[in-house]
Amino acid sequence: xxxxxxxxxxxxxxxxxxxxxxxxxxxxxxxxxxxxxxxxxxxxxxxxxxxxxxxxxxxxxxxxxxxxxxxxxxxxxxxxxxxxxxxxxxxxxxxxxxxxxxxxxxxxxxxxxxxxxxxxxxxxxxxxxxxxxxxxxxxxxxxxxxxxxxxxxxxxxxxxxxxxxxxxxxxxxxxxxxxxxxxxxxxxxxxxxxxxxxxxxxxxxxxxxxxxxxxxxxxxxxxxxxxxxxxxxxxxxxxxxxxxxxxxxxxxxxxxxxxxxxxxxxxxxxxxxxxxxxxxxxxxxxxxxxxxxxxxxxxxxxxxxxxxxxxxxxxxxxxxxxxxxxxxxxxxxxxxxxxxxxxxxxxxxxxxxxxxxxxxxxxxxxxxxxxxxxxxxxxxxxxxxxxxxxxxxxxxxxxxxxxxxxxxxxxxxxxxxxxxxxxxxxxxxx
Ligand code: ADP
Ligand code: MG
Numbered sequence: 001x002x003x004x005x006x007x008x009x010x011x012x013x014x015x016x017x018x019x020x021x022x023x024x025x026x027x028x029x030x031x032x033x034x035x036x037x038x039x040x041x042x043x044x045x046x047x048x049x050x051x052x053x054x055x056x057x058x059x060x061x062x063x064x065x066x067x068x069x070x071x072x073x074x075x076x077x078x079x080x081x082x083x084x085x086x087x088x089x090x091x092x093x094x095x096x097x098x099x100x101x102x103x104x105x106x107x108x109x110x111x112x113x114x115x116x117x118x119x120x121x122x123x124x125x126x127x128x129x130x131x132x133x134x135x136x137x138x139x140x141x142x143x144x145x146x147x148x149x150x151x152x153x154x155x156x157x158x159x160x161x162x163x164x165x166x167x168x169x170x171x172x173x174x175x176x177x178x179x180x181x182x183x184x185x186x187x188x189x190x191x192x193x194x195x196x197x198x199x200x201x202x203x204x205x206x207x208x209x210x211x212x213x214x215x216x217x218x219x220x221x222x223x224x225x226x227x228x229x230x231x232x233x234x235x236x237x238x239x240x241x242x243x244x245x246x247x248x249x250x251x252x253x254x255x256x257x258x259x260x261x262x263x264x265x266x267x268x269x270x271x272x273x274x275x276x277x278x279x280x281x282x283x284x285x286x287x288x289x290x291x292x293x294x295x296x297x298x299x300x301x302x303x304x305x306x307x308x309x310x311x312x313x314x315x316x317x318x319x320x321x322x323x324x325x326x327x328x329x330x331x332x333x334x335x336x337x338x339x340x341x342x343x344x345x346x347x348x349x350x351x352x353x354x355x356x357x358x359x360x361x362x363x364x365x366x367x368x369x370x371x372x373x374x375x376x377x378x379x380x381x382x383x384x385x386x387x388x389x390x391x392x393x394x395x396x397x398x399x400x401x402x403x404x405x406x407x408x409x410x411x412x413x414x415x416x417x418x419x420x421x422x423x424x425x426x427x428x429x430x
Pocket of ligand 2: 124125126148151
């Protein structure tokens with residue numbers, strides 16, 4: 001077997017505890033097949049003699065405990081075998097978490113709440129996936145909490161969400177997303193509105209805790225919290241806030257010793273802070289690459305995986321039938337704030353948006369809040385705390401006729417009429 005770029009059918013014989021890493025070229029697809037032995041992709045087991053297809057830009061590792069033979073066909077940018085993988089350390093981490101779950105079961109306590117942190121491109125999302133897969137394969141029901149508003153593994157970008165994991169991630173598609181709890185944040189960086197970010201973190205923690213009170217399996221399963229790569233200043237404070245909101249027991253710090261030391265210093269002594277190395281396989285992604293995967297995530301929401309499973313609808317919505325808000329008024333100097341008002345109030349304020357041409361291409365969240373609920377002068381209560389029930393994209397605006405055309409996963413009418421605007425745009429090329 002040989003590494004390097006290949007066009008068809010390159011075989012790889014992997015020794016025990018090694019991994020085959022490959023990247024798919026832009027515009028290409030690569031097929032992976034397991035011939036003998038056992039292997040897994042980020043904690044999901046491969047079936048023998050089944051072809052798995054990976055799309056452009058995918059960066060994959062096929063790991064084996066006891067050795068295996070696999071083949072790749074299609075254009076890979078790189079493909080090589082590495083003996084130097086942190087998988088054993090990740091698995092030890094899983095074993096420690098599982099021990100905590102067993103203890104929790106015995107003592108009628110709650111299972112481990114784990115926060116995964118580190119700068120961008122260190123394998124945070126991948127580690128979460130490995131840990132969740134390992135847990136669910138043992139029959140646990142852990143919850144994935146996704147706080148990365150730039151690259152969400154649960155919903156579209158600009159959201160914060162939680163998902164109960166009931167089966168291992170699909171090798172190609174990732175975790176199956178049924179009935180997630182999703183909140184609207186509205187932009188791809190927490191810094192756009194850090195007050196809102198922290199507030200929604202608290203909301204997610206509250207809902208998760210309530211669920212744990214009534215669902216023993218969820219409580220024992222605990223949660224794995226994925227975070228953003230912004231680990232300085234307010235980004236760091238947001239991690240500390242999250243640890244306290246979720247009453248985190250374990251923090252896994254990938255790759256950065258400084259962050260590890262800061263968290264050890266600032267978190268309560270009973271929180272176990274663990275430094276883990278990043279995998280040499282994790283590749284840095286460019287800005288473009290990240291923008292593309294955000295776009296892909298939105299496309300996936302409307303059209304399904306690889307654009308083939310869902311058929312979205314296009315219809316007109318009258319301006320008079322909806323109320324559109326943006327969360328957060330532009331901040332003004334403290335000295336100019338009206339008496340009794342704080343900066344918090346401006347960041348959490350609902351600002352009515354009058355529909356115009358500049359709405360075009362924006363993603364809007366459809367709030368689950370009841371249409372009849374009161375929205376007094378800037379009163380945000382209810383709407384901020386309400387999850388969203390779906391998303392639409394404005395594809396055209398007719399100011400003359402006072403209607404906008406929207407792309408929606410479901411046919412008309414909209415299930416609710418309170419819409420929250422995102423900074424995020426999506427241009428539907430279908
Ligand atoms: P982060 O969440 O810290 O930004 P990710 O977990 O998303 O990082 O990893 C970045 C990229 O590297 C992803 O595309 C992921 O599939 C890939 N990757 C992770 N681990 C490996 C590995 N061992 N070999 C090859 N690619 C990997
Ligand atoms: Mg990530």
